[in-house]
Amino acid sequence: xxxxxxxxxxxxxxxxxxxxxxxxxxxxxxxxxxxxxxxxxxxxxxxxxxxxxxxxxxxxxxxxxxxxxxxxxxxxxxxxxxxxxxxxxxxxxxxxxxxxxxxxxxxxxxxxxxxxxxxxxxxxxxxxxxxxxxxxxxxxxxxxxxxxxxxxxxxxxxxxxxxxxxxxxxxxxxxxxxxxxxxxxxxxxxxxxxxxxxxxxxxxxxxxxxxxxxxxxxxxxxxxxxxxxxxxxxxxxxxxxxxxxxxxxxxxxxxxxxxx
Amino acid sequence: xxxxxxxxxxxxxxxxxxxxxxxxxxxxxxxxxxxxxxxxxxxxxxxxxxxxxxxxxxxxxxxxxx
Numbered sequence: 001x002x003x004x005x006x007x008x009x010x011x012x013x014x015x016x017x018x019x020x021x022x023x024x025x026x027x028x029x030x031x032x033x034x035x036x037x038x039x040x041x042x043x044x045x046x047x048x049x050x051x052x053x054x055x056x057x058x059x060x061x062x063x064x065x066x067x068x069x070x071x072x073x074x075x076x077x078x079x080x081x082x083x084x085x086x087x088x089x090x091x092x093x094x095x096x097x098x099x100x101x102x103x104x105x106x107x108x109x110x111x112x113x114x115x116x117x118x119x120x121x122x123x124x125x126x127x128x129x130x131x132x133x134x135x136x137x138x139x140x141x142x143x144x145x146x147x148x149x150x151x152x153x154x155x156x157x158x159x160x161x162x163x164x165x166x167x168x169x170x171x172x173x174x175x176x177x178x179x180x181x182x183x184x185x186x187x188x189x190x191x192x193x194x195x196x197x198x199x200x201x202x203x204x205x206x207x208x209x210x211x212x213x214x215x216x217x218x219x220x221x222x223x224x225x226x227x228x229x230x231x232x233x234x235x236x237x238x239x240x241x242x243x244x245x246x247x248x249x250x251x252x253x254x255x256x257x258x259x260x
Numbered sequence: 261x262x263x264x265x266x267x268x269x270x271x272x273x274x275x276x277x278x279x280x281x282x283x284x285x286x287x288x289x290x291x292x293x294x295x296x297x298x299x300x301x302x303x304x305x306x307x308x309x310x311x312x313x314x315x316x317x318x319x320x321x322x323x324x325x326x
Binding site: 056 | 267268280282285286287288289290291292293294295299300317319320321322323324325326
């Protein structure tokens, strides 16, 4: 069990709901992942559009925690308005704050993100800010009241894994009491394990599962990967050595002789 | 009759407030939210929020997201 945003959960995997081959595959993949938090968005829809309503019905029936995002926002104002709209539609004060600053690599705009985070926290939101692995930006977000930080592993949807584990580790060490989630860039289960081994509290991903050849199987793989990494972190890894060291006892070795 | 922009599309409407607008457009359930000129309008303020020509209105509903 762990606690985030006032909720006690078992799974440390947060899963996205986009890009799956079909709604049925999305539903099965989310179930197979064991995730208890699913990200959703708000988009323009005409009255009577069934696609969005059908999607929302599936998500509601899964009975998970819903984390709406502000994807597509390019300013604090747009993100704040989207967050306020999401709070009413999804009936949650949780918001994945995404303010994009560059269309090429979808890098978050740190200035607008901090500005929006400060206002949203004052309005009672639990802000999950998508940020880079920049320690100073992380500090600014904590300074305005963020209790959760979501630094990227690498650009959204790139599947490049953790570009800069050193920076992610520094954020972990600097903020031991902040909930840290690697968001974006995860490509394969071992990337998630690596993030968890760094002591991160969770991993948020979408494309790595949805764009896999078999999303349902990959979702199950990620469930184990996140759990394995977390257990590994809790257990504490052995110290690396420069040279080999036998694990089988050397005393009583049969046919023993001294090597040159 | 006023000319407004709804979800990026120009519309000619005979509506005075948000409540009338969403009824004309046919939104029924509560799975949507409204913003006018970039500012959120909560459900309980639909009737008191007047609309005028050239207002830009966003009506957003749940969709997949990462």
